[in-house]
Amino acid sequence: MPKGVKMEKYRPKIHFSAEDYIINDPNGLVYYDGEYHLFHQYNINEQIYWGHAVSKDLVHWKRLPKAIAPDEIGQIWSGSAVVDEENQRMVAFFTYSEHETKRQSQGLAFSYDKGRTWEKYSGNPILTDSREDFRDPKVFRYEEKWVMILSGGDCVLLYESNDLIHWKQISSFKGNPESHTGVWECPDLFPMTIESMEEEKWVLTVSINDGSPAGGTGMQYFVGEFDGQKFISDSKQEEGVWIDYGKDFYAGVTWNHVPKDRRLMIAWADNWQYRDYLPTSPFKGQMSCVRELKLVQKEGKYILKQLPVEEMECLRKNKHEMRNIKMGADEEWTLCDKKEVLEIDISYPIKKIHAQTFGIKISTGKGRQFEIIFCKENQCCFVDRTTAGINPHDKFAGKYKAPIDFTQEFLTIKLLMDVSQSELFINNGETVLSNLLFPEDLYKVKLFATGGDLEIEKSIVYEIEENVVS
Secondary structure (H helix, E strand, C coil): CCCCCCCCCCCCCCCCCCCCEEEEEEEEEEEECCEEEEEEEEEECCEEEEEEEEECCCCCEEEEEEEECCCCCEEEEEEEEEEEHHHCEEEEEEEEEECCCCCEEEEEEEECCCCCCCEECCCCCCECCCCCCCEEEEEEEECCEEEEEEECECCEEEEEECCCCCCEEEEEECCCHHHCCCCEEEEEEEEEEECCCCCEEEEEEEEECCCCCCCCCEEEEEEEEECCCCEEECCCCCCCEECCCCCCCEEEEECECCHHHCCEEEEECCCCCCHHHCCCCCEECCECCCEEEEEEEECCEEEEEEEECHHHHHHEEEEEEEEEEEECCCCEEEEEEEECCEEEEEEEEHHHCCCCEEEEEEEEECCEEEEEEEECCCCEEEEEEEECCCCCCCCCCCEEEEECCCCCCEEEEEEEEECCEEEEEECCCCEEEEEECCCCCCEEEEEEEECCCEEEEEEEEEEECCCCEC
16 A cells, blocks of 8 residues: 555444544543533553543544643553532543553543643552552442442442542442453443433443353443442342443443433444454544433343434434335345445334344445344344455454344344444334444345245345545
């Protein structure tokens, strides 16, 4: 490649990516004075900073100069940010990867200009421990105090503070043995009101660095009670529940101080198994879309639902809709051709599904195909990217499975396809699969049914306005 030429073939159009270098975990998610802040891990020639972007609508992002830089103590790893209203400032908490000791400790920094510049606390680090894994502080307000939850490796640790500087440990939580398939990272803890009920529960999320259903990194959640001291998971759900059954959704955390008590999450759309091998340049790494979380109770258990924020609907254009159609056995229908970015919404009446398998086939080049396959009999869905395009690593190609509830009236599908990313939301976000892919051509989308017919209540394809990052 000629010097100075940027190869942008796989840069997403509706998902955040840095202009160059390597990004991973989202950090410091906070809403302040009309802006949503997205900080993130930013690896520039093996020096780890916090990168920075802001948005007024969670859709269009403006990149800003890098925010918090490594110093004489260490590199700047993941963390969070809060608004300290009493002192009219933002406060960021981050993990130091210390140069000399190689240990992990917690530091903080202050901003008095809406996150544009940062002053580190002179007494850093504010929290140390002998644990090998001691990182990723998430801080939030609880009544009259502040609470910090951070990773302790095989557990999460909880601390409290009145001044954001001095912290006292109050408890820990490690689930049960079935919860642990790898080190817990990037924890989050937040209250949610159950939909259609007055009852409030607390949700604890963790990222697991190995052992997800699709292989490698993934995320789980627990639902329970938090009394300001301890988190206790619900007795019917003591094992963690997977947040995403795809390969590329990790280190997700939620925004602090969001208006109307909305709970919004974004994650790193990647996997540590192959991060360094992705065929992108001059950047590596991208984020998921921003998702709004809802908590529902179903059959005595709690389900965390997630869908793209409604603000993303402003990107829709050129709507193509079909309604109440019967699809014969072994038929294929073309929905759209030669698209780089699109959104698809489909609703199937479950009682009228007689096909053995059905779903979506997306051609990604000659002899290349990305498949989403449903099986009513086995109550599951498969996403197959084995031949979807370039496979940059031996652990990239694969077929990933998720359980699906076929007992409802309708099976609903929402699919976001970006240049190099797919996000599949099933049954209004009860089940989600997120996967990168690197196609060799523009997308051609078909519906299919095999071994029996089915009916489609509606199928909507939206073309999408592009280039939301500047």
